[in-house]
Amino acid sequence: MIQGLYLEDLTVGQSAEAVHVVQDADIVGFAEVSGDNNPLHLDEAYAATTPFRGRIAHGMLAGAYISALLAGKLPGPGSIYVSQKLNFKRPIRIGDEVTVRATVTAIDERQAHVTLATACLVKGKVAVDGEAVVNAPRRARAERARAGAA
Amino acid sequence: MIQGLYLEDLTVGQSAEAVHVVQDADIVGFAEVSGDNNPLHLDEAYAATTPFRGRIAHGMLAGAYISALLAGKLPGPGSIYVSQKLNFKRPIRIGDEVTVRATVTAIDERQAHVTLATACLVKGKVAVDGEAVVNAPRRARAERARAGAA
Numbered sequence: 531m532i533q534g535l536y537l538e539d540l541t542v543g544q545s546a547e548a549v550h551v552v553q554d555a556d557i558v559g560f561a562e563v564s565g566d567n568n569p570l571h572l573d574e575a576y577a578a579t580t581p582f583r584g585r586i587a588h589g590m591l592a593g594a595y596i597s598a599l600l601a602g603k604l605p606g607p608g609s610i611y612v613s614q615k616l617n618f619k620r621p622i623r624i625g626d627e628v629t630v631r632a633t634v635t636a637i638d639e640r641q642a643h644v645t646l647a648t649a650c651l652v653k654g655k656v657a658v659d660g661e662a663v664v665n666a667p668r669r670a671r672a673e674r675a676r677a678g679a680a
Numbered sequence: 681m682i683q684g685l686y687l688e689d690l691t692v693g694q695s696a697e698a699v700h701v702v703q704d705a706d707i708v709g710f711a712e713v714s715g716d717n718n719p720l721h722l723d724e725a726y727a728a729t730t731p732f733r734g735r736i737a738h739g740m741l742a743g744a745y746i747s748a749l750l751a752g753k754l755p756g757p758g759s760i761y762v763s764q765k766l767n768f769k770r771p772i773r774i775g776d777e778v779t780v781r782a783t784v785t786a787i788d789e790r791q792a793h794v795t796l797a798t799a800c801l802v803k804g805k806v807a808v809d810g811e812a813v814v815n816a817p818r819r820a821r822a823e824r825a826r827a828g829a830a
Contacts, residue, residue, distance in 0.1 A: 532718075532719060532726070548715070550715065556713055559709055559712055559713040560713050560744065562709055563706055563709040563710050563713060563741070563744055564744035564745060564747060564748040565698070565700065565745070565748045565752070566744070566747060566748035566751050566752060568682075568751050568752065568757055569682060570757070576682070588744075588747060588751075589747060589761040589764075590740070590743050590744050590746075590747040590761075590764075591713070593740050593743045593744075593747075593764070593766075594710065594713060594714035594716070594738075594740050594743075594744070595714060595715070596740075597714060597716060597738060597739060597740040597743075598714040598715045598716035601716050601718050601738075602715070602716060602718065607718055607720070610768075611739040611740075611768045612767070612768060613765065613766060613767045613768065613810075614739075614740075614743070614765070614766045614768075615763065615764070615765045615766075616743075616763060616764045616765075616766075617762070617763045618760075618761045618762060618763065618764075660763075
């Protein structure tokens with residue numbers, strides 16, 4: 531199995547980052563996958579007439595970036611998503627460089643639950659923040675499972 | 681402007697639904713947009729070796745479906761996403777018919793904030809639930825803006 535970090539590898543304060551530059555194709559792709567074809571996201575002429583004064587990304591694209599960071603890096607493959615809170619603070623636009631950050635804030639050893647502060651930043655300002663809880667695999671259990679499978 | 685429901689149109693208990701049948705292309709598209717190419721989502725042979733015993737959708741795909749329901753129907757265009765909590769309870773698989781539901785649970789007239797219980801169900805069981813807060817436009821303010829623009 532492809533394996534990220536185990537519960538035993540995690541400490542409070544540990545963090546991971548990823549950077550995405552939002553492309554037109556990302557917004558079009560998110561519209562297709564979600565079914566949200568609101569012209570605020572897709573039609574510049576229309577979006578220019580709204581209070582946003584131009585196209586913005588779907589807010590949940592930030593959720594997709596955060597989930598990818600957790601699933602890919604911290605804790606990475608083998609972890610299971612338990613919950614995610616997202617607070618949408620500022621719009622994200624085409625061309626924005628989005629820094630996605632996750633920082634471990636608490637570890638519940640008994641439940642193997644890890645809490646992380648999660649955020650998407652654009653030019654140093656918070657576009658989206660919130661909190662994730664993931665279940666991280668225990669090393670001893672994984673090693674027993676591998677021994678049993680061998 | 682394309683306009684959904686106004687704050688004044690909303691009542692506690694009001695609800696909306698959408699149905700998505702998850703296709704392979706949706707999961708591949710979500711992987712491309714999010715950057716989460718974990719083989720648990722993309723590679724059936726690998727996924728069969730995991731505790732999920734087969735490919736599952738990215739959990740945040742359910743978030744995308746919920747955001748699309750809010751943006752498209754309740755309250756619809758013109759509303760602004762404030763926050764979303766997602767609790768991931770059960771995996772969603774290719775071929776699953778996902779019923780996405782949002783129900784108004786509270787209305788804060790002063791802040792124009794609407795709270796909705798949000799859920800994705802598969803075969804009557806909750807795959808994902810949680811709570812959304814959106815800002816709904818006020819009819820009077822929209823009419824003044826239109827009169828000002830005329």
